[in-house]
Amino acid sequence: MDMGLEPHVVEFAPKLMPRQLDARSSNVLQLTLEDIGIHIHTGKATNKIIGEDQITGMDFDVGIRGGVVVNNKMQTSDPSIYAIGEVALYNQMIYGLVAPGYEMAEVAVHQILQTSDTMMSASIDMSTKLKLIGVDVASFGEPYMPADKGLSIIYENKTKGVYKRINVSHDGKTLLGGIMVGDAEDYGILHQMYINNMPLPDNAEELIVGARGEGGGSAFGSVMDLPDEAVICSCEAVTKGQVCCSVIDDGNETVKAIAKATKAGTGCGGCKPMIADLVKESLKTLGKTVKERICEHFDYSRQELYDIVKTKKVTSYNNLLDLVGTGNGCEVCKPLVASIFASIYNETANKQESIQDSNDRYLANIQRNGTYSVVPRVAGGEISPKQLIAMGRIAQKYDLYTKITGGQRIDMFGAQLHELPLIWEELIAEGFETGQAYGKSLRTVKSCVGSTWCRYGMDESVSFAIEIENRYKGIRSPHKFKGGVSGCIRECAEARGKDFGFIAVEGGWNVYVGGNGGANPKHALLIAEKVDKETAIKYVDRFIMFYIKTAQPLQRTAPWLEKLEGGVTYLQNVIINDSIGIVDELDREMQALVDSYKCEWKEAIETPEIRERYTHFVNSEEKDENIEFVSLRDQKMPKEWA
Amino acid sequence: MIANTFETVKTENVTTWFKAAPTSKFPKNAGACIKYKDKQIAVFNFEREGAWYACQNLCPHKMEMVLSRGMIGEENMEAKVACPLHKNTFSLKTGENLNGTLDAIATYPVKVEDGFVYVGFAD
Numbered sequence: 001m002d003m004g005l006e007p008h009v010v011e012f013a014p015k016l017m018p019r020q021l022d023a024r025s026s027n028v029l030q031l032t033l034e035d036i037g038i039h040i041h042t043g044k045a046t047n048k049i050i051g052e053d054q055i056t057g058m059d060f061d062v063g064i065r066g067g068v069v070v071n072n073k074m075q076t077s078d079p080s081i082y083a084i085g086e087v088a089l090y091n092q093m094i095y096g097l098v099a100p101g102y103e104m105a106e107v108a109v110h111q112i113l114q115t116s117d118t119m120m121s122a123s124i125d126m127s128t129k130l131k132l133i134g135v136d137v138a139s140f141g142e143p144y145m146p147a148d149k150g151l152s153i154i155y156e157n158k159t160k161g162v163y164k165r166i167n168v169s170h171d172g173k174t175l176l177g178g179i180m181v182g183d184a185e186d187y188g189i190l191h192q193m194y195i196n197n198m199p200l201p202d203n204a205e206e207l208i209v210g211a212r213g214e215g216g217g218s219a220f221g222s223v224m225d226l227p228d229e230a231v232i233c234s235c236e237a238v239t240k241g242q243v244c245c246s247v248i249d250d251g252n253e254t255v256k257a258i259a260k261a262t263k264a265g266t267g268c269g270g271c272k273p274m275i276a277d278l279v280k281e282s283l284k285t286l287g288k289t290v291k292e293r294i295c296e297h298f299d300y301s302r303q304e305l306y307d308i309v310k311t312k313k314v315t316s317y318n319n320l321l322d323l324v325g326t327g328n329g330c331e332v333c334k335p336l337v338a339s340i341f342a343s344i345y346n347e348t349a350n351k352q353e354s355i356q357d358s359n360d361r362y363l364a365n366i367q368r369n370g371t372y373s374v375v376p377r378v379a380g381g382e383i384s385p386k387q388l389i390a391m392g393r394i395a396q397k398y399d400l401y402t403k404i405t406g407g408q409r410i411d412m413f414g415a416q417l418h419e420l421p422l423i424w425e426e427l428i429a430e431g432f433e434t435g436q437a438y439g440k441s442l443r444t445v446k447s448c449v450g451s452t453w454c455r456y457g458m459d460e461s462v463s464f465a466i467e468i469e470n471r472y473k474g475i476r477s478p479h480k481f482k483g484g485v486s487g488c489i490r491e492c493a494e495a496r497g498k499d500f501g502f503i504a505v506e507g508g509w510n511v512y513v514g515g516n517g518g519a520n521p522k523h524a525l526l527i528a529e530k531v532d533k534e535t536a537i538k539y540v541d542r543f544i545m546f547y548i549k550t551a552q553p554l555q556r557t558a559p560w561l562e563k564l565e566g567g568v569t570y571l572q573n574v575i576i577n578d579s580i581g582i583v584d585e586l587d588r589e590m591q592a593l594v595d596s597y598k599c600e601w602k603e604a605i606e607t608p609e610i611r612e613r614y615t616h617f618v619n620s621e622e623k624d625e626n627i628e629f630v631s632l633r634d635q636k637m638p639k640e641w642a
Numbered sequence: 643m644i645a646n647t648f649e650t651v652k653t654e655n656v657t658t659w660f661k662a663a664p665t666s667k668f669p670k671n672a673g674a675c676i677k678y679k680d681k682q683i684a685v686f687n688f689e690r691e692g693a694w695y696a697c698q699n700l701c702p703h704k705m706e707m708v709l710s711r712g713m714i715g716e717e718n719m720e721a722k723v724a725c726p727l728h729k730n731t732f733s734l735k736t737g738e739n740l741n742g743t744l745d746a747i748a749t750y751p752v753k754v755e756d757g758f759v760y761v762g763f764a765d
Contacts, residue, residue, distance in 0.1 A: 003646075296717070318690065328690045330715030331724035331731070354672035358711050358726030361672070366726050370706045417711075617682075618667040618674040626682070626707045641704050 008039040010058065015042055019093075019126055020139030024156065025181045028163040032135050032182065035161075067094050072119045074108040082108040090120060098267070099234050100124045125195070127234075129180075129187040129270050135161070138184035140191045141177025142167055150176050155208050157182075164208040166190070168200060175200055178208075188274045189223070196230045223277045232274055235267020243275055247282035255279060292552060295332040297325045302478065302553050306340050315345065317355045335360070336553045339440060342476035343548045346593050348600035349439070350610050359438035362614070363601055364420055367413055369627055369638035372420060374400070374412045375437035376427050377473060380447045380465035380485075381408025390430040398423055401635045407444030407482065409435060414636060416623060421614050424601045433473075433599040440554070441476040442483075445469035446494065450487035450504075459504035461487035464533065468502075471537070472544065474597040478551040478560075481544070482516075496524045499557040500540045505529075509536045513543050514561035514568070522558040525568045528576065538587070542575035545586040647681060648698035648748035649764075650737060656751060656762030665757055673723065675699050675710035676761065683750060683761055684710035686734060688721055694752035695734035696761045701725040702745040709747070 009016075015026035016033075030040050048059035067089030074082045074090075084104035086096050095101070103120065110118040127140035145152050145167035155164045162182035168175055175194045180187060190207060192198070201207070226232075228241030242262055246252045252261045255275050259265045265272045292301040298321075300308065305324075314320045317337050321329055334355040341347055349360040359365050364372035376391070383391075391410055395402050398419055400412040415423055424434075437443065447465030451457030465485040472483070484495030486503045495501025501512040501524050508530035515524030528539055543557075551560045564570060573579035575586070604610045616624045628639040662676040662685065670689040675682055682699035695714075699707045704727060712723045714734070721734040732739055737746040751762040 321690075327719070328688070328716045328721075330717060330722070331713040331729065332715075334713055334715065354669055355713075358713060362711070366708070366711070368704075368706075368727075370708045370711075370727075613669070616675055617677045618685075619663040620677045622677060624682070624707055 006039065007037075008041060009033070010044050010046060011040070011042045012045050013042065016040065017137065017139070019096075020128060020137070020143055021179055021181065022144045022165065024154075025163040025165065025179045028156070028158070028161055028181045029132065029135060029137060032161045033133060036133060038133070072107075072122070073111045074104050074120060075111070082112065084108050091122065091124075093124075095124060095126070097126065097128050099128070100126070102235070102237075127191050127194075129184050129191075129268070136180065136182060136184035138180040138187035138191075139178070140187070141175070141194045143177050143179050145176065153205050153208065155205075166204065166208055168204050172204060173200055175204075175207075180208075188271055192226055192230050192232075192274075196227055198225070223274055224281045232278070233262075233264035233267065233271045236263040236265075238262045238264035240278065243278045244282045247279050248286060253279060253283060294336060294553065295330055297321065297327050297329050297333050300324070302336060302340070303550050305337070306343070306549055309337075309340050310344055315341070317341075317352055329355075331357075332553075335440075339476050339478065339553075342441075343593075346474070346596040348474075348598065348603055350600055350603055350607070353610075353613065357440075362417065362420065363434065363438060363604060364415070365438045367638065368641065369629075370624070371413070371627060371638065372415045372417065373437070374415055374420070374423055374427070375405070375409060375435040376432035377435040377469070378409035378444075379469040379473070380445055380462050382447075382462055382466060383410075387430065387432070391427070391432075394423060394426050394430070397426075399636065401632070401637060405437075405444075408446050409437075409444060411437070414629065414638075416627065417614050417616050418623065421605050421611050425605045428599070428602055428605065434601040436474060439476055440479050441474065441481075442469070442472040443480050445472075445483035445485060446498070447485045448487050448490075448492035450485075454487055456490060457487035457504070458506065459487055459509070461485040461493060461502075461504060464502060464509075465493070468537065468540075471594055474600070475544070475548075475593050477544070477548050479554050479556045481547075481557060483540075497521065498524060500524070500543065502536055502540075508532055511536045511539050513540065513571070514557045516556050516558045518556075520558070525561070527568065527572050539575055541590040542583055542586040543571070545590045546571070546575060546582075648700065650748045651750050651762055651764045653751040653762060655764050657765070658763045659753065659760040660763055662759045662761050665754060665759055668759060671714065673710040673712065673714065675707070678761065678763060679765070682707050682710075684712075684723070685752060685759060685761065686710075686714050686721075686723065688714055688734075691716070691721060693721065694754060694759065695721055695723075696750040696752045697723065697732065697734060697737060698748045700747075701727060701730065702739075702747060703728060703730050 015023060016029050017026060034040055046058055049055055050057040050059060068076050068083040068087050070076055070083050070088045070090050074084055076083050085101040086094055088104060107118050107120045110116050129138035150167050150169045152165055152167050160182060164180050166175060166178035174197060178190055226240050230240045232238055232240050232243055243258060243264055246258050246261050250261060252258050255265060255272055258275055265275050293299055298305060308324055314323060320337060335357040338352060338355045349356045353361050364374060367373055395412045398415060401414050403411050405411045445465040445468050447461045450461030451459055468483060481499040484493040484498040484501045486493040486495045488504055491503060495503055496512050497515050497517050499516060503510045510526060511528040512524035513527055515522050547557055547560055629636040630639050660678050668674050668685060668687045670687055673684050673686045676685055684697050684699045686695045688695060697709060699709050701709050706727060708726050709723055712726045714723050716722060717740055722731045722740055723734055724731045730739060730744055731741045732747045737749045739746060753760045
């Protein structure tokens with residue numbers, strides 16, 4: 001299709017992948033493929049291919065599938081000729097899979113060399129997982145279930161093109177087989193449960209729909225529950241025991257090292273996640289914690305590196321790499337070190353631009369078609385009509401798509417690289433400053449309208465939100481962080497869904513930390529009640545600083561707090577009761593960050609060398625003509641991805 | 643199809659050394675994009691490694707002209723670029739997708755002479 005041709009798939013059987021899939025899953029697969037533009041013809045046997053030089057047509061006929069008949073020694077009718085793989089018709093079947101092919105090869109080799117009398121087994125495991133033009137398909141054991149043998153649990157979601165089926169014994173205790181189309185992530189463990197005859201959990205449906213309730217934990221248990229003889233890598237026939245021995249006895253502590261030593265994971269690669277789990281668990285049994293190592297260039301955790309930079313006063317990435325690292329760096333350690341420099345020296349992303357994540361390097365968020373979005377800060381979500389008009393005028397001039405964000409500000413999309421300094425020059429002239437929407441840094445502090453207008457308001461939430469957003473603006477951190485301020489317990493600002501939140505109550509402010517929305521929503525936890533504004537700010541100052549210094553890369557406050565030993569009680573002791581004697585230092589460090597803020601876009605447009613970075617070509621004034629927009633409700637959007 | 647317009651050129655097959663721009667136009671340890679005929683080529687001055695690299699600017703994942711804006715680095719001593727859109731990484735030596743199964747990208751030889759950067763093409 002990439003070559004502009006029209007692909008057709010001709011299948012002899014009445015449905016796709018007849019050995020592995022039942023009628024419904026085969027149908028899901030067929031619809032997904034047809035959606036991509038592939039024509040499917042089932043129940044067609046090719047009799048003749050017509051045309052010279054190129055195919056002009058095909059003559060279909062219903063006939064018996066061919067193949068060279070072999071016996072269980074892989075011998076053809078001529079005893080000195082062997083056949084294996086897809087040419088061999090064994091048990092009246094052609095096995096179009098790699099694993100039976102390997103097995104046949106082994107039998108044939110042993111027969112030819114007369115080393116042992118290995119025979120092909122009568123029952124062949126047709127389990128497989130593969131990707132068919134981007135669609136995950138897997139099947140194992142008994143894919144369809146005669147009612148006298150067992151029962152099926154079926155999950156189908158046509159909107160997502162997902163079909164899953166597992167077949168269990170009548171007593172619900174053993175897994176007999178299954179099919180997965182559209183999502184085959186759990187194939188590895190399900191296949192293991194099947195071949196090792198492992199007991200099923202009480203609610204077998206959780207195996208395909210996921211566990212419900214708190215945490216949504218795995219229904220499978222641990223990979224360590226598998227017997228040692230369980231084959232983890234079926235391409236290379238490597239067992240769980242071999243993988244674990246390789247870790248424990250031979251000191252191979254990475255998936256790569258295991259692959260080198262045992263060949264596990266070097267075939268289809270589908271078992272790699274399980275090998276990674278086995279490595280981790282085996283190391284645990286040795287009493288080794290898996291060291292939090294940034295990447296191959298720095299053998300340290302983020303916190304260790306933070307301390308090194310601070311105590312050794314390192315100020316450049318290259319120096320740090322020379323001093324305590326190896327090699328030439330990568331896309332993992334570079335932005336991490338950039339973030340540490342920002343947290344310690346509050347330097348903007350303009351200074352060491354080549355170690356910044358791409359978004360920080362250009363001070364804008366790259367969007368689907370390689371254009372950027374522009375988000376000025378609108379502290380607390382308060383914006384005057386004059387500012388709105390200015391923003392509207394600029395957005396219109398540069399033909400930008402505008403939308404209100406979830407953080408109570410305005411996002412302008414579709415700016416090309418060379419337009420960014422021009423747009424920001426105009427915004428800054430109107431009194432705007434960067435909103436750091438591109439950074440791992442403070443995003444916004446959301447507020448409700450508060451006691452200035454609201455008849456329920458207990459305090460001025462907007463004023464507080466503006467003050468606190470201006471206090472933390474520009475501060476870069478292990479991950480983005482957001483705040484909220486609500487004027488009463490009705491909580492219209494959703495402050496408890498933020499990394500930090502203040503809620504006005506009778507007699508002061510309640511302070512919450514460690515919440516977020518996103519993939520795993522978490523409510524923030526209460527750390528102080530009815531405190532005055534100054535105290536509330538002090539606690540959150542210390543919380544943020546403590547988080548910045550100790551969190552792992554790209555870890556938000558909620559998972560950080562969850563992993564923090566002693567949890568919220570420990571946090572309260574550290575930042576309120578000064579149990580480890582660091583609050584003065586935290587206060588000082590935070591104040592230094594607050595005092596040294598500068599708008600990095602202002603810096604960028606005023607510095608010619610920085611402005612020069614904003615050009616698509618370095619040898620031409622031309623624009624990127626690859627960018628295409630289509631219209632959308634009186635605005636525009638990038639052309640859809642193929 | 644736009645992806646087909648890029649094809650790896652080996653030094654021995656170069657027919658044109660295209661004079662792209664002075665070295666000062668290229669950021670250190672990062673990328674920049676040049677235009678040659680209708681092609682967009684990403685050029686990287688991997689100063690720390692003491693090497694220059696060039697590859698197609700098109701990321702084969704979503705067909706966007708963005709690779710020059712990606713971060714560069716190395717994995718097992720092999721120079722690579724990470725696409726700014728989804729962090730797919732490609733070897734700057736072989737063009738191979740290092741963290742997935744995407745098509746390889748085309749790479750081009752680079753030489754620096756008299757303060758100018760030249761990229762080798764066979765068309």
